Amino acid sequence: MKSLPILFLGIFFTLAFSWTGIVLVSHIQLGFLEPATPELTNAEEEAIAGVLFRDPDTGRMVHGRNQDGVQANPMPLVGSAQRGLRVYEQMGCLYCHSQQVRRQGFGSDFERGWGNRQSVPRDYILKERVMLGTMRTGPDLSNVGLRYSELWQHQHLYNPQITSPGSTMPPYAFLYEVRPINPVTGPSPIAIDLPAQWALPEGYELIPTRRALDLVAYLMSLHQDYELPEIKFTE
Numbered sequence: 001m002k003s004l005p006i007l008f009l010g011i012f013f014t015l016a017f018s019w020t021g022i023v024l025v026s027h028i029q030l031g032f033l034e035p036a037t038p039e040l041t042n043a044e045e046e047a048i049a050g051v052l053f054r055d056p057d058t059g060r061m062v063h064g065r066n067q068d069g070v071q072a073n074p075m076p077l078v079g080s081a082q083r084g085l086r087v088y089e090q091m092g093c094l095y096c097h098s099q100q101v102r103r104q105g106f107g108s109d110f111e112r113g114w115g116n117r118q119s120v121p122r123d124y125i126l127k128e129r130v131m132l133g134t135m136r137t138g139p140d141l142s143n144v145g146l147r148y149s150e151l152w153q154h155q156h157l158y159n160p161q162i163t164s165p166g167s168t169m170p171p172y173a174f175l176y177e178v179r180p181i182n183p184v185t186g187p188s189p190i191a192i193d194l195p196a197q198w199a200l201p202e203g204y205e206l207i208p209t210r211r212a213l214d215l216v217a218y219l220m221s222l223h224q225d226y227e228l229p230e231i232k233f234t235e
Helices: 004-028 043-049 080-088 150-158 209-219
Strands: 051-052 059-062 178-181 204-208
Touching: 080 209, 150 178, 150 204, 204 209
Parallel strands: none
Antiparallel strands: 051 059, 178 204
16 A cells, blocks of 8 residues: 555656657647648748738638749648548548558668658648558558549449459449430440440440549549658659
8 A cells, every 4th residue: 555656656657758758749849730832841931921821710821822833732632532531431441551651761662653752740730530551451542643543543443353453452333333324415424434344234334423433532632742841852
């Protein structure tokens, strides 16, 4: 019983030290990052330059362009891409795919073409939930919007064997609808083309559902093709 206060203090200081080192220090270092241009590192300087403006409702800096047309990055998700993030979560994509390019020399991310620079904390500041992933059963998706077209994304989701023979990824055909072509209006403008060996029976077309369109919009939004003050392509 006499050692109980010492035990309590030991547990308290252990937890406090861990929380300070992992949470508090990280928040001090990264918690106030804002979108930036490659040249400007201070949010106030960017606002003066006309690149960012503080939203009075949210308190965050919102995007604009300065007189030279320089864009502040990263960009926020909007519209269909924002909805597609929810589909990405629901489909469990983060369990097999990561969204973080490791620095050169740590793994083979650069050699595999997953990015031209490493990912940095500022890349994720506008994300409500960061999809870093838990493993890499499949390739990293940090720049998947740069690597493939929308058509490729749809074909891959409908049946991964179309684009990646031997892939272990399951098909998401339930995100698409096979239906007869309307004899009056003809094929739908959003119908997905399939290679000849995967073609549907004559008179039918493959139509993406709203969830499929949103998911592909999200995937196409994934790109880290911009420089930041802390990371350049030349480094």
